[in-house]
Amino acid sequence: MKLKNLLWATTLVIVPGLAAADTVLRIGLQQEPTSLDPTSDATASIDGMLTHNVFESLTTADESGAIHPRLAKSWTISEDGTTYIFELEQGVLFHDGTSFDAEDVVFSFNRAMAEESVNPSKSIFKPIDSVNAIASHKVEIKLSAPNAFFLFNISRGDASIVGVESVEENKTNPVGTGPFTFASWTRGDRLVLAKNAQHRDADNIQLDGVEFRFIADAAAATAALMAEEIDIFPGFPAPELMDQFEADPRFSTSVGSTQGEVVLALNNSKEPFSNLEVRKAITHSINRGDIIDGAMYGRAVPISSFYPPHGESHVDLSHVMPFDLAKATALFEDTGLAGSELSLRVPPFPYATRSGEIIQAQLAQAGVTVNLETVEWGFWIDEVFKQKNYDMTIIAHTSPNDLGNFARGPDYYYGYDSAEFNEIFAALSTETNVAMRHDLTVEAQTFLAENAPAVFLFQLPRLSVFRSGVEGFWQSASVLYQPLAGVTMKDASQ
Incomplete structure (x- = not known):
C-alpha cells in the first residue's frame, strides 16, 4: 500500500501529563466503563485499556493465547499439578x-477469594486452596485439584496484582506496576495513559502515551477516523463502512477473531424462560444468517453453542436447533405464549441494537410481540447484569474459556442452574489430558446446544481500522486485554 504524508499525533495531541511533541497513540473505543478497577467490574473495556498496561498479573498471554511470564519471571509445578511456586x-x-513483593500477591489473591469479594470472575479463584509468601519474592499457590486453565486465568485483569496502599482508589485512580501510568479520565470523552519511565521494560517502549476516545456512535467513529483524530479503532462498529476504509490509502483494515460469543441471553430464573420448550421455541424462531447479514453486513460467523468457531475443540451443532418458523410457532402455541409480549433490553452497541431489531421482527413472525428497549451501559450493568431485571438481552461474552458461565448458578444473570452441566464443567476444569479435555469440551457444547439456556447467535469479529504506520497492535483478540508496550508508530512518509 502506498503511504501518504500524514500529520501524526506527535504534533497534534495535547493532553494532561503529555507534551505536544510526544508520541501518543489515539484509540477509539465504543464502550466507556463506569469504573477503572478490573478486579471489581466486569466491563470488558477496563481490561482493554488497563490490564497489562497499567495493571499487571503474574502471567500474561500473547495474541495467540500462549502464556508468558509477567510479574512472575518463572514458575515450577509439582508432579501432581496442584502446587505452583512463582519466582517474582x-x-x-x-x-x-x-x-x-510477595505480600502484594498474597493480598491480591486473598482479596479476590474473600467471601465478600466483588471480583467479577471470582469463580476462577475457586480451585485455589492457599496462597503463601515463602520468601520476599517467592509465592506458593496450592490448588485443590489440577486445573487446566490456571495459568491462563491468572493472566486476566481479574487477577491483577494491586497494592494494599492504593487498592481503594483504583476505581477512579488506578495504580499498578505496568508500563503505563494513569494520567486522566474525562468522563464521556477520553482516558489518558502516560509511559511509565520507571518500568523494567521502559527502554523498549516507543509510545510516550495513549489516549482512549469513547465513541459509541458508528457515524461519529467513522468521522473521527476520516478526520485523523484517532489512529486505531479496534472493534470498529460500522461493518458496512469497512469497504470505504479498505479503499483509502491512509488506512489499513483487518478482520480478526475474538473470543466474543454474541448471545440472546434469556432470564432462566423466571417463567417462561425456565421452560425448555419455550427456550426451544425462541431458538427455532431465530434466523442467524439474516441477523449476520443485517446487523454485521455478512462479516461474522454463526454459532450454535457457547464456543468460538476457530477454537480447536469446536463442533458444528447447527443441526440441533435450527431456524424453523413452523416449529417455533407450534411450540409457542403449545406453551401458551402465542400472542404474548416479552421484553428485550439491549446495551447501546450497534451489534446489539441492530440484532435486537431483527430478532424483534423474527419473533413477531412466530407470534410473539417483543418490546425492544435500548439502555445505557451503566443501566445495563446495574439492572440486567446485577439485578437480573430483564426478560431477554443481547450481549457479547468476550472472555476466553468461558463455558463455565453456565455453571455459575442461579445468582449469575442468566439465572441458569443445571447440576448435569455443572458436573461436566467441573470435570473439564480439572482434566489435564488433552484428548479427554477435548471430548469434555464437545460434551459441554452439545449440552448447551440441546438445552438452550441462551440463543447462540454469532461470533463477534474484531473489525479494525488502522492509520498507516501503526504497527504491533493485535488484529485478533484471544484475551480481553491489549498490551500496548510493543506498539510503534512511524511517520507515514517513511
Missing part, C-alpha cells in the same frame, strides 16, 4: 512508589 520480578515499583 525484583525491583518493581507500583506507580505510587511503593515496592512490589
